[in-house]
Amino acid sequence: MNWDRLTTVEEMEAATNSLLENGKKVGADSWQQRVKNQTPHCGFGEAGTCCRICSMGPCRITPKSPRGICGCDVHGIVGRNFLRFVAGGAATHSDHGREIMHTLHQTKPDGSYQVKDPEKLLRIAKEWGVETEGKDIYDLAHEMAEIGLMEYGKPFGVQRFLQRAPEHTQKLWHEAGIEPRAIDREVATALHMTHMGNSSLPEALIRQSLRSGLSDGWGGSMMGTEFSDVMFGTPKPVDTTANIGVMEKDMVNIIVHGHDPSLSEMVVYYANDPEMIALAKSYGAKGINVAGVCCTANEVAMRHGIPMAGNFLSQENVVLTGACEAIVVDVQCIFPALGPLSKCFHTKFITTSPIARMPDSEFIQFSAESAGENAKAIVKMAVENFQNRNQDLVNIPNQVSKARVGYSVEAIVKVLDGVANTQVDELGTTKPLLECITSGVLRGAVAMVGCNNPKVRPDFAHIELMKKLLENDIILIVSGCSAQAAAKAGLMDPEVAKDYCGAGLKRVCELANIPPVLHMGSCVDISRMMILASQLSKDSGIPISQLPVVGCAPEWMSEKAVSIGNYVVATGIDTFLGVDPYSKGSDEVTALLQGEHGIKDWVEANYTVELDIEKLGDKMIERIEQKRAALGI
Ligand code: MSK
Numbered sequence: 001m002n003w004d005r006l007t008t009v010e011e012m013e014a015a016t017n018s019l020l021e022n023g024k025k026v027g028a029d030s031w032q033q034r035v036k037n038q039t040p041h042c043g044f045g046e047a048g049t050c051c052r053i054c055s056m057g058p059c060r061i062t063p064k065s066p067r068g069i070c071g072c073d074v075h076g077i078v079g080r081n082f083l084r085f086v087a088g089g090a091a092t093h094s095d096h097g098r099e100i101m102h103t104l105h106q107t108k109p110d111g112s113y114q115v116k117d118p119e120k121l122l123r124i125a126k127e128w129g130v131e132t133e134g135k136d137i138y139d140l141a142h143e144m145a146e147i148g149l150m151e152y153g154k155p156f157g158v159q160r161f162l163q164r165a166p167e168h169t170q171k172l173w174h175e176a177g178i179e180p181r182a183i184d185r186e187v188a189t190a191l192h193m194t195h196m197g198n199s200s201l202p203e204a205l206i207r208q209s210l211r212s213g214l215s216d217g218w219g220g221s222m223m224g225t226e227f228s229d230v231m232f233g234t235p236k237p238v239d240t241t242a243n244i245g246v247m248e249k250d251m252v253n254i255i256v257h258g259h260d261p262s263l264s265e266m267v268v269y270y271a272n273d274p275e276m277i278a279l280a281k282s283y284g285a286k287g288i289n290v291a292g293v294c295c296t297a298n299e300v301a302m303r304h305g306i307p308m309a310g311n312f313l314s315q316e317n318v319v320l321t322g323a324c325e326a327i328v329v330d331v332q333c334i335f336p337a338l339g340p341l342s343k344c345f346h347t348k349f350i351t352t353s354p355i356a357r358m359p360d361s362e363f364i365q366f367s368a369e370s371a372g373e374n375a376k377a378i379v380k381m382a383v384e385n386f387q388n389r390n391q392d393l394v395n396i397p398n399q400v401s402k403a404r405v406g407y408s409v410e411a412i413v414k415v416l417d418g419v420a421n422t423q424v425d426e427l428g429t430t431k432p433l434l435e436c437i438t439s440g441v442l443r444g445a446v447a448m449v450g451c452n453n454p455k456v457r458p459d460f461a462h463i464e465l466m467k468k469l470l471e472n473d474i475i476l477i478v479s480g481c482s483a484q485a486a487a488k489a490g491l492m493d494p495e496v497a498k499d500y501c502g503a504g505l506k507r508v509c510e511l512a513n514i515p516p517v518l519h520m521g522s523c524v525d526i527s528r529m530m531i532l533a534s535q536l537s538k539d540s541g542i543p544i545s546q547l548p549v550v551g552c553a554p555e556w557m558s559e560k561a562v563s564i565g566n567y568v569v570a571t572g573i574d575t576f577l578g579v580d581p582y583s584k585g586s587d588e589v590t591a592l593l594q595g596e597h598g599i600k601d602w603v604e605a606n607y608t609v610e611l612d613i614e615k616l617g618d619k620m621i622e623r624i625e626q627k628r629a630a631l632g633i
Pocket of ligand 1: 259294295312332333449450451452479480481482522523557558560561
């Protein structure tokens with residue numbers, strides 16, 4: 001265990017290699033092998049220049065064949081593919097938010113789901129103009145759930161949460177014609193626009209990409225985050241541990257993986273049930289250990305201090321330890337490979353959502369109405385499986401770091417008040433953080449998010465970029481698998497990580513007793529970052545685009561990440577990518593996304609794509625310093 005220094009990527013890779021050796025003993029496949037099988041990738045796919053939207057093709061654009069059969073040029077094809085990519089992500093995130101609203105509708109004082117943060121519910125109700133006086137909190141929760149669900153399909157108007165943005169941002173959205181209407185409408189419009197015979201004008205396609213992205217970040221994702229807080233509690237700083245060594249040799253190990261906290265909350269609850277613990281002991285285990293992978297790990301870590309076993313490309317590692325009794329999944333980012341892999345061991349691969357059905361899994365349909373019963377059945381199945389573990393195959397690398405997680409906007413506002421001693425009003429203020437930035441104690445902030453991608457050495461880009469930014473007194477707010485990369489390395493351990501900071505950031509961390517990399521949650525929680533940026537802008541009077549703040553997704557891989565990129569940029573935050581979003585095949589689309597006169601003219605921010613991680617870091621620091629110079633700070 002590395003309690004007093006960072007765990008290096010090389011050490012993590014050595015641990016993975018020892019797990020792959022374990023897998024070889026039982027004939028397991030691995031993503032590392034599948035990457036080799038799939039390489040080299042299709043050049044047309046990578047450039048975004050293959051169109052298979054209708055059945056006349058597929059059409060692939062080359063110098064010899066510059067147009068598809070319908071006559072669409074490369075710019076239309078790349079633009080359409082890009083918009084479809086965004087729509088897939090916006091639909092996915094927002095459907096997660098929709099499930100949360102349905103769960104909110106099921107809350108009862110004595111039910112599986114309750115209102116744990118009534119103040120937050122009342123605050124949002126007031127914001128939405130809903131009468132709260134004398135109303136029972138559960139009646140209010142149900143009313144808010146219905147109103148929230150209408151945001152998905154209302155025939156008129158724009159998203160309610162847009163009014164949270166600074167006036168300047170709202171004006172830009174209005175003038176650019178990208179205020180998102182009903183969430184489902186923006187996804188449907190994206191699919192309609194990209195159907196054969198509709199839009200092929202890059203500008204129109206990219207405008208709709210921003211609009212669809214905004215329907216996610218300021219609609220579906222924001223509802224997912226805010227109402228998860230209402231039901232499960234708004235995160236506060238809590239200490240936990242991270243990396244593969246959180247699996248316990250003598251305990252029943254249950255891994256929760258996916259995104260929707262409705263499932264994992266209940267699994268955590270029943271894993272603590274004395275009846276289940278007694279059952280585990282009757283099978284010779286010392287107890288039940290729940291740990292997380294991917295964003296579900298973030299959700300339960302920040303609310304309950306549940307350890308985080310790994311991120312996206314570590315998901316096979318937990319099974320390869322030979323000590324995983326069950327891997328329980330809900331939705332998104334789940335490798336279908338987990339089915340055949342779990343068959344090589346004793347592991348039960350339990351799927352729970354009709355949205356994510358996979359071969360070689362046991363399906364226990366989870367629903368808000370029968371949540372308790374379902375979760376108990378899952379925990380029992382895992383416990384009973386302990387007896388089937390083959391002890392000769394158990395290999396748990398001794399790699400664990402400490403992590404302090406759970407920095408919601410509310411928590412950040414609270415802890416940073418300790419640094420500058422500014423009076424916090426009822427709703428809180430970001431003024432202490434602004435003072436640190438304007439005085440130069442902190443040079444700026446980077447919101448680092450996103451996945452792992454085998455195109456980038458896993459976790460290396462996240463960790464190395466974070467170290468470089470910390471050295472330069474740039475504070476990090478992180479979410480998703482980027483957050484777990486930091487936690488695995490030890491960058492969320494306040495004691496260890498402060499030594500990687502410049503003098504200013506180190507002082508802030510010591511005074512506020514925080515790590516320099518602040519864990520903000522899962523990938524839907526990037527909406528928290530939008531609220532924080534908006535609050536900084538309102539408290540300073542400076543437009544978001546002029547603040548020394550940038551976004552970064554160095555190892556992103558999913559459609560959701562592209563949707564996120566679109567709402568982050570559309571909110572005015574320059575965004576730096578370490579993987580190309582299949583757009584390089586069109587110089588027109590590239591200019592719109594990355595140039596000085598594309599989306600930048602509409603929303604005052606754009607993308608930078610840089611595959612060299614060292615240069616990506618330099619470019620972010622340069623942009624932050626340019627913004628500081630422009631502000632004269
Ligand atoms: S889980 S979308 S791999 S961050 Fe949210 Fe991680 Fe990316 Fe999935």
